[in-house]
Amino acid sequence: MTSSTPSSRKLFSDELELRLDEVLFASPSHRSAKNIADGLERLGREQQERVLHWVAVAAQSYAEIGYLVATLAPRALDRLDASGFEAWVLAGLDAYDRQGGQAAMALLRDLDGFCAAREHVPAAARLADVESRLSRFLQGLSGRALALSHGAFAHTDTETVFLPAQLAALPTAADNRRLYKAMAALLWAQTRHGTFGSAALDIEAALARWADRERALRWFATLEAVRLEAVLGAELPGLAAEIAALRGPWPTGLEEAVRRLSRPDAAVSQTLTFLAECMAGEDEPPQLAHAGAIDIEAALRVRAARIAREAETVRRALSTLKGFGGRQGAGEEAPAVNIEGGRVEFSLDGEVAALPPEARAAAQSLLQDLGELPPECLVPAGPGAWQPTQREGDEGGGENALTSHREPHRRYDEWDYRRRAYRRGWCHLFEVDLAPGDADYVAKVSLRNTAAIRQIRRRFEMLRGEDRLLGRQPEGEEVDIDALVEAAGDRASGAEPSARLFCRRIRNERSLAAMFMVDMSGSTKGWVNDAERESLVMLCEALETLGDAYAIYGFSGWTRTRCDIYPVKRFDERYDATVRGRIAAIEAKDYTRMGVAIRHLTQLLEAQPARHKLLVTLSDGRPDDFGDEYRGHYGIEDTRRALQEAHERGVRSYCVTIDRHGADYLPRLYGPARYAVLDDVWKLPLKVADIYRRLAT
């Protein structure tokens, strides 16, 4: 038995201690892992590996939690199955993320409480349990990205819906889960149906009339819940009915409100009128469990920023149209805007102008916020919005300090969308070797995922086995009718008939080279990085089965003068111990300057003889780099350019991301069908192989 393939025998205490020391390295040195290791010795190997894995995961967030998990693991595993154990650790990490170390430790220690909660289906519903389903539900409803997050009370700032971490207002957990849905839907409806005003209606001014602002907001929230339920009912009757069933009959004191506001076409102005009557009295609004609060300040602030951003997007897109703005000087007609059936259309001199999709989306979103397009976005400013002085500012400052004195391996151009030109040799690219990491890492991951890997192998074997029928063979499993006919003809005419009369199935020749570009930016630290590495393990299994040529490179960097590329597996390297060691060594480093990485890897990919070339990016967010320059528009435009260049060279790209806001910018980068957003980082390992299968078959 060699050291690189772990046997399935149990680990002894001293071996466990070594492994624990590795994963708990960051903890105070005076503590020994000896006792913990003794405790783990009685477990089976699979359980031991599971514990070591989760201890490592936990320790990355906070070493103390790692310790606690390791210490309590034997007891926990006595009472919980594998998924229960995982849920227990994750609940602890979740508490750590949300409330800090103390809360996490308390939760983990309360093993009794956790087990009890798992056994008797609890009445409370947890946001963590409904979050991903709910957030997709909102995405379906709204079409524009609406994030979901936990907050002290339910409200929305128009871009994020905040919900309490737990709901127990109703008697059963199922009802409480429905309550989450109702709350989220009503909060979305606030953003969709005018609660925060429009261009014609200044909500802030309307609310400023009352000295007791808090009471006014409470009434406002309650009345809006009445109105919005009815408005929702027009388009989404099922949802409205569910909300109605959940809240039961309206409490007394709201009869008049229901009579006046509960109609499908009621507008927020009607709510405000009625609000004045409520405020004239002394009453407090009745409590509604399903209605969120209204945080006007947050909503207006976020909305104003969005409106500015989107107006700018629309204006820019319009500026590039011929005959409008910069190209032909000022004094042009503003484009005509036609808003019909919820679609926005611009026309110039009677001709409909085609805007890029993100500008159309921005216009749509403006329409949702304002009910019209703000006039400033229709004012031509041309590409001149970019000020030359601004650029000088961007480049100076900290950069000299960061400039490295090493000679780069290559320099790459970068696209500056403001100049509409490349900056020549702007990015300095270094290929940096990864110091080998834990030699057993891959083996450990494989052991933990034995079943999944077996499944992946089977699926990819099936692909590889896709056969092709080869005609005119000297032998084979079927008769080749065409050949037979020809032979018959030949024989009839006295010529020598061919003996190649059979068809044979042969394995399909796959001519595909795949490059995986792995985000090693700082933001991937922790779980994302783990998930990326596990994905690579699964991928390698899949690709080895399939026999496709593939390479893996990590990328990260710090300003344009230090763009680093880390070869993990080159095309000509085998998936061996060295490569496995490098996969283990992938870690979160600095920033995400994507364009240069794409250009470099495209170059490598281009040298491959395969007919089809595929570049797959695993990432957790948008392009970004130190300093403000690459962040935002610039980075996106450069990345887009780099992907276009790749496309022109016959390289097809695809992106897998866990950035929920990815839907905002990914269509612009990759095209509408060439990316996938995963809402759960732990799905990455299984999904990546799956996605590759879809891409490459």
Added chain:
Amino acid sequence: MSEAARVSTPKLQQIEREPYYQPIGDEVALFESAHRRRLPVLLKGPTGCGKTRFVEYMAWRLKRPLVTVACHDDLTTADLVGRYLIVGNETVWVDGPLTAAVRAGAICYLDEIVEARKDTTVVIHPLADARRILAVDKRGELVAAPDPFMLVVSYNPGYQSVLKEIKPSTRQRFVALDFDYPEAAVEAGIVAAEGGVDAETARRLVKLAELTRNLKGAGLDEGASTRLLVHAAQLIADGVAPAIACTAAVARALTDDPDMTGTLDDLVHAVF
């Protein structure tokens, strides 16, 4: 049985009754122009948005027979052009669907052209440019296409496999018509007409489609197509409860992912 009867000949479909087709834009006029000018047409668009129905309708309108070939990756040149068969002791040549369509001056519709192997696709090249000829190599014959002959191909650009992209040299021979799911009111009209449901049910089905299309790229490869809506409508018209019909015909048809299924159920119940 006569010997000739044993040799199957490709089907020329003569469309007698007007198929129901709801025009979305100016595609009908464009197609007619292309036909007059003897240009081949490429229909692009997501699955189930009416491409096949459109071709049937145009074949009826132009009073041409229609030959449809569903492309797949085992489709050989011989499958399209023709081959020799043995009848009794003799060889008999049988035209493939493409050759038959050319000879008859029909409309030949190659559905899902990306699925065909690359070497198969090239036989249509001389047919799809100014030459308008089909080379029947086995017989050493060049068949010139008569004026009414028209080649129509379709493909779905949403396909994500890099192995299945249409080559520029193929693509640039065609006049391209873009199809997409129509505006809500128009789509509801189609669903009502095809599915046999009332206007309100049709409107809600289209609303559901819109919600699922919002999830494209965020868990779904494609949103619900018009076809799925028609299916759901037909079940409803047959007496199935709307929510059950939508779950079966729409939600389950879109994904196997258990998480996604939950979300789709929520959306179905939001609308019905």
